Amino acid sequence: MSVKSWSVKASSCAMRTSNIIRMIMGSGLQWNPEKSRIPLSIGDPTVFGNLKTHQEVVDATVDAVKSFKSNGYTDSSGSPTAREAIAERFSLPEVPLTAADIVITSGCSQALDIATNALCSEGENILLPRPGFPLYATQCDHAGIASKFYNLIPEKNWEVDLKHMDSLVDSKTRAILINNPSNPCGSVYSAEHLRDVLRIAEKHRLPVIADETYLDMVFPPKKFVPCASLGVKVPILSVASLAKLWLVPGWRVGWICIQDLVGGSCLDEVRDAITRLTTIIVGANTIVQGAIPRIMKIPAKWHYDEVTKVVEKHSRMFFDAFKKIDGIRMEMPEGAMYGMMEIEVDKFKDIENDLQFSQMLVKEESVHVLPGSAFLMPNFCRIVTSVPEDRIVEACERIAAFCKRHMK
Ligand SMILES: Cc1ncc(COP(=O)(O)O)c(C=O)c1O
Structure with a gap:
């Protein structure tokens, strides 16, 4: 035989x-x-x-370990107290957030993966920046989502080529990803420029994934302007993490802020989709989540x-x-x-x-x-x-x- x-x-x-x-x-x-x-x-x-990192980040995490209260599973979308603390830290006058608008993830990487997969199906496409952080396309390739790259203009401090972005939208486009401040460019967009970009999303009724992981890491006189603060009525999934500003990239904790600037039931299905996707790995590291309420209080x-x-x-x-x-x-x-x-x-x-x-x-x-x-x-x-x-x-x-x- x-x-x-x-x-x-x-x-x-x-x-x-x-x-x-x-x-x-x-x-x-x-x-x-x-x-x-x-x-x-x-x-x-x-x-x-x-x-x-700040001593308080270390102390809060050590205390979370010693408390024995952060060793078990928590909600796959994140512990309620950690979500509440993140909501408080990132609420904007224009878009107040509650714990229900926050999803805690394994780094900004998983936040991006969940946001992309919640919005786009196999065979559809998303607009990504060129040059841009390569992980975006990696995640899309894995999911069978096509990446369409809009140009950034080096001579204009890497602003978006608005005409080019607009021209890329087709019947299969499901979202636009904006990264500000930018990896790899080290650029920071003005409120005016971001508003112009968001207007393209509004015109085509496309939600935005705002990769804002560098947040306030912005050199004066430039200022960090959150996409959600500009008053353009577009649904935004803003993603970030503890990695860079809190100096603990290896701790792998990030989040999605669901910023519903449209209202009504616009994002109901997407919220459900995001929650479903968090159940694939049943949430992020709970020890760090236990420390988040104190970490979020570290002054700017x-x-x-x-x-x-x-x-x-x-x-x-x-x-x-x-x-x-x-x-x-x-x-x-x-x-x-x-x-x-x-x-x-x-x-x-x-x-x-x-x-x-x-x-x-x-x-x-x-x-x-x-x-x-x-x-x-x-x-x-x-x-x-x-x-x-x-x-x-x-x-x-x-x-x-x-x-x-x-x-x-
Ligand atoms: C623009 C951007 N987004 C997301 C990430 C991923 O962040 P995390 O390490 O929290 O997964 C990085 C990491 O370098 C980044 O530069």
Whole structure:
């Protein structure tokens, strides 16, 4: 009797799923063993240990562990007290929120996944920014939702190309995703510009997913304007997390704020859909949820003094240093913890694109930047600006030497 051999097939939805940032980071980068590593590629503000979360975040979480009250399952949409605290923190005069409008998720990543899947079915499409955070398309590919990319304009501080966005909407479009402040661009939209974008959504009666995970990480005089504050009558699912402003990305807790600016029964079905989707993994980490009521009370001044101000100073260090380096260009970032550095490829004798720039820079100088192609923006590279000052000085010196060596 012949023995049938094993052939275990992976599912098609798994095999069409790939996250380009995770692939690049895990791809055995060739660092120069002679030089210390400076990763300007990891969007994690805790990597170097220079930025630490507030003591109250630590204490509240330790207390939650010690209380033995946060060890069990809670509602799949999140613990009622944590939801109430988030509702209070993010209520706007225009859109007051209650616990019923908040869904707690495993990081902003799951908030995005739930929001996208609550609004779009397989075979339909969503409008995403280009350049943009690659996870959006990863999640869509996995779910069989088509991504249609609207352009951001580098010469206009990465504002949305409104005409282009408008032209992309078709009968299968179900939502528009806006990311402000932006990863990878480090840009922050004005109220006027956001209003123009929201008017496109209103015109086509499309709900908006507002990825506002960087929230107040905005450098004055720029201000963070929540999409829901602008008075445009569009249903908004605003997503964010503790990751960046509270400096605990590994704790994996985020949320969706359901901001119903239309009213009536407009979002009833979507609310039900969101709740159903939370039951797939039965909610986020309960220990951190137990600490959230205290975490949400940390004053905005701490975030400004200990996070935003530092990142602004570091962004300026990069900006000032890059102005003196021939072959690259960068606008001063306006917020978040990123900058998009343009590679003037015509000036180099042996570098043809951003991928080559990034690979050669890490190999020769042990400085790693993410190629803009990962964000669908060739000939740019993204830098992370939250790294410590001494590393910035060293990185900029090495980038300067690298560019000089490869100039025509
Ligand atoms: C724009 C944006 N949205 C969402 C996320 C995911 O956040 P989280 O780590 O909370 O899942 C990130 C993380 O880098 C991000 O930059």
